[in-house]
Structures are given as structure tokens and as C-alpha cells.
Amino acid sequence: MSDSPRTTTGGASGTARPVIIGISTKAYLGYRASLDWLQAVTDVARRHPAVVDGRVRLFVAPSAPLLESAVRLASGTAVVVAAQDVSPDPAGPTTGDTPASLLADMGVRLVEIGHAERRAERGETSAVIRAKIAQASAAGLATLLCIGESARSTVDEAVAACLAQVADAGSGRVVFAYEPIWAIGAPAPADPSYVREVVAGIRSGLPEALAGAPIIYGGSAGPGLLGELRPAVDGLFLGRFAHDPANVATVLDEAAAL
Template identity: 55%
Template sequence: MTGRTVTVGISTKMYLGYASSKAWLEAVMAVARESEAVSAGTVKLFIAPSFPVLETALGLAGGTPVQIAAQNASEQDSGPLTGEVSPAFLAEMGVSLVELGHAERRELFGEDDAVVAAKSAAAQRNNLQPLLCIGEKSRVAPEEAARLSYAQFASAHVDPDGPTPVVAYEPLWAIGATEPAEPAYVRAVAARLREQLPGNATLLYGGSAGPGLLPLLYPHVDGLFLGRFAHDPGNLALILEEAAVLLAAEERPHARA
């Protein structure tokens, strides 16, 4: 056995309404239950829905290996912070990851490196895995993209003794685009990031990721962080099957040994 796993994550951002979120969650969990690789734990799946349906998601995921993530959290555990969501509250609910530092949070809400670092510390002290989003603003050479991206990770000051970080490499210029960043580019950036990230970090690619991309990137990355393409549960089923096939192919030489 190689011991390798593939991780697939999904964020719905704010695209789905209340009823459509619940229907989507039910469909996604049906896909997850049908996946032998997810049930076996060789393909890890996490879902980050809108805050109002986190409890619904946790209920649907009960008894499965699927992890539920939050799309954001406060840097404070409690206090007079109207409209914020406490990481301690999320942990008590059963949430296990929290997404931090996404380009949209940085650009639209002014969350700089200091804010991301404070939120990362808050997540880890509440035993939540920080899901850190990193990526360059514009297309540059892979060496420069890796340098800029790793600087964002380093500035988050992840505690090496805390919960294992998940790192989503998302080039800003690929987010919401018609196509993801070119596979050769992603592989080159990922190779350089691997040299610097903690050995236990999970490295995902995000940015217009969809079916057909994972076989072009694995094992340079550990999986994908999906957005709008996963709004169709059928696309998720395809990607989970791609992951299972890749892992099975890795096992074959070992089975013959």
C-alpha cells in the first residue's frame, strides 16, 4: 500500500439559496456515500457550505468520513462582535476546517496578512484545521508565483504542533475564469511550494477546477478545491472517480511486487 490519499474540497461561496443548499447537500452526500474510495478514506472529501446550513450539513455527514468546513471565522473566540462567527462555536458544532485568506476576503473585506494570521491562530487553538488560500494576483513565472504564494502561507504563522494545515493554491487570475491555470504551470508552482511547505501539509489546486483536471495535476498536488463546477453533483462524482482511479493505478505495481 502506498498510503497516499487524494483530497477534494468544495466551497459553495454565496451562490446557493437556503432550499437549494439543502437539496445540493443531500445530493452531494448521496454521491459521497456511493463512492467506495470516500467510504474507505482513500479519497477525503470536505464541504464548506454557507453558514446557515452548517448544522444541516453536519447532520447529513453524520456517520460518514466527510468533513464539514466553514468559509470563514473570527479571530476572537467570543465577544461583542456583531455578525461574526466564533471558531470556538464552530468547533463545538463539529466543524473541522475553516477557510482563511481567500482572495475575495482579502480584496473585498480588507483581510491582510495580519488578519489571516490572527484567524489562523484562532482556528488552531480551537483544534480546527486552517484551510489557507494562497496565490499570485497575475500570471508570472512559476518561480515568482511560488515565492509570492509561499510568502502568504508563511505570514499566517501556522503552528507546526497544531492541526495539520490544508493549503489551497489558487492563482487569482484563474478564479472564476473559463479555464483553470495551465496544468504545466500549476505543476511547476506546486513543485516549488512542496519544497517549502511543511511536510504534513495537504496541497490542493483551486481556480476553475473541474472534471478532467486532477489526472493532469496529481501527484504534484494532493487534490482539488472546487467551486462552481461542483454545483453539479455529477461533476463531483466524476472527480471522485478520477481520484479513485489514480490511487488504484498507484497500487498496481505494489500488488504485483
């Protein structure tokens, strides 16, 4: 994630590249449970050969109060710590916000921006998302930009909806998390053939400044899915399935075997 997106390109090129596995705990886990989970996942990463040698890149995005602990626990490993959100404003008189510069000072390297829940439930507009990306970029942070269509649709309609959201990304260091909104929290992920087609369409429509940016899939993603989506996607963005560290180890094993 610290590299330029163009160094981790995937899809049709066949270029060897790391598999990206990301995990968000959202707001599911309490403080002690979050610490236990972070300890377990960083222990798995510390021992896993594919994470150690860089074939698999792992990032974790815990709740904001756990970020300092996450950075501490990830020290000495290849695990990247990500924040689930960032302020659209620089450091200053914005009560309750967490500016990008503070995250960077803490050791956070990646910021999740534009998740469907924040777009729908917190009223985040394209202008807000662009401001957050600009702040992250100015602080030297990479962006995990969430994109996805709101309802089941045709491949062409889904691609168009996603590319409209891609337009907010600018030209910074970006990883795209393709998450069909209707698949988030669903009993099963979107059909793999549908995901592969949509991701191919997104890749072909990326602007030159973002050509080769990694695209990972999220939306009820879990063990067994990665093999069905590769090489179309660069990895997975895991949610509740990864709240069991044993499932994290399973997905890392699957990624290493590809």
C-alpha cells in the same frame, strides 16, 4: 483532514496518501438549493467506495447558515464539514462574527481562511489571517489556507508570492489551497504544467513545521483536471463546477482511479 498534515504528504515522495477533494458553494446557492445540494453530495459520498474507505477525503464548505444542516446530513459519512470563514476573535462581544469555538461545538472540522476574495474585497491583512488561524487552531480546527499569486507571472514569482502567504500559517494543522487569483472564475484553470511547477516550488520552500502539508489546487477546477496535476497536488478545491452533484461524482471517480 483530521490528521496531521505530515500524514498526508504528497508530491515527490510517492508516499501513498488520500486524495483530498473539497467544494465551496461560496454564496451562489439559496437556502433550499443548498439543502438539496448537500443532500445529494452526502448521498454520493455515502455510496462511494473510495470515500467510504478513506482513499478519497471529501470536504464541503457551504454558506454559514447551512453549517448545522451540513453537519447533520454528513453524519454517518466520511464527509468533513468546513466553514468558509471564522472570526479572528474569541467568543465574546463581536456582533455578527462566528467564533472558532462555536464552529467546533457544531461539528465543523475545517475552516477556510485567506481566500483571495476576502483578502481583496474585505481587506483581510496578514495580521487578520494569522489571528483567524490562531483561533481555529486553539479550537482544534484544521485550516484550509488559500494562497496564490494575483497575476500571471513566472513560476519563480508565483512561488515567492505563495510562500509569503504561507508564512502566515504558523505551525498548526494546515491544508494549502493553491489558487492563482487570475484563474478563479476563469473559463479554464491554469496550465497544468505551470501548476505542477509552482506547487513543487511551494513544497520545497515550506518551513520545517509545515513540511509535508497537503496542497490542493483550486481555480476553475473541474472534471478531467486531477489526472493532469497528480501526483504534484494532493487534490482539488472545486467551485461552481461542483454545484452539479453529477460532477462531484465524476471527480470522485477520477480520484479513486489514480
